[in-house]
Amino acid sequence: MKENKFEDKMEELESIVKELENGEMNLDESLLKFEEGMKLSKECNKILSDAEKKVTILLEKDGELEEEDFNIN
Template identity: 45%
Template sequence: MSQKNFERKMNRLEEIVEAINTGDLALDEALARFEEGVGLIRELSTELSEARGKITKFVETLNQEIPIDVPDNP
C-alpha cells in the first residue's frame, strides 16, 4: 500500500462526498459518483485491514523478542 495512493483515494472520496452533498449533480452523475465512492471505500477498507494485519504481526514479533512485564495493580 502506497501512502500517496491511499491519500489520493481518500481525497477523491472526499471530493465525491462534497459533490453529492451539493445537490447540483444530475441523478445519473450522482449515481455514477456514488458507485465510484463505494468502490473507493471497499479499496480503502481492504488497505486498512492489510495494514492492521501487518501492525499486529509486527507487535506480536516485537513482544516475543522483547518480553514486556506488566506489573500487577498495586
C-alpha cells in the same frame, strides 16, 4: 516508498462526498459518483484491513542491510 494511495483515495472520496452533498449533478452523474465513492471506500477499508503488523530491525551484515523481526522483550 510509493505514492500514498490511501491518502489519495481518501481525498478523492472526500471530494465525491462533497460533490454529492452539493446536489448539483443530475441523477445519472450522481449515481456514477455514488458508485465511484462506494468503490473507493471499499478500497480504503481494504488497505486498512489487509495490512500486517510488523516490527523489524535493520542490521548490517557484510555491508548489506538485512531486515529481521525485532522483539523488544
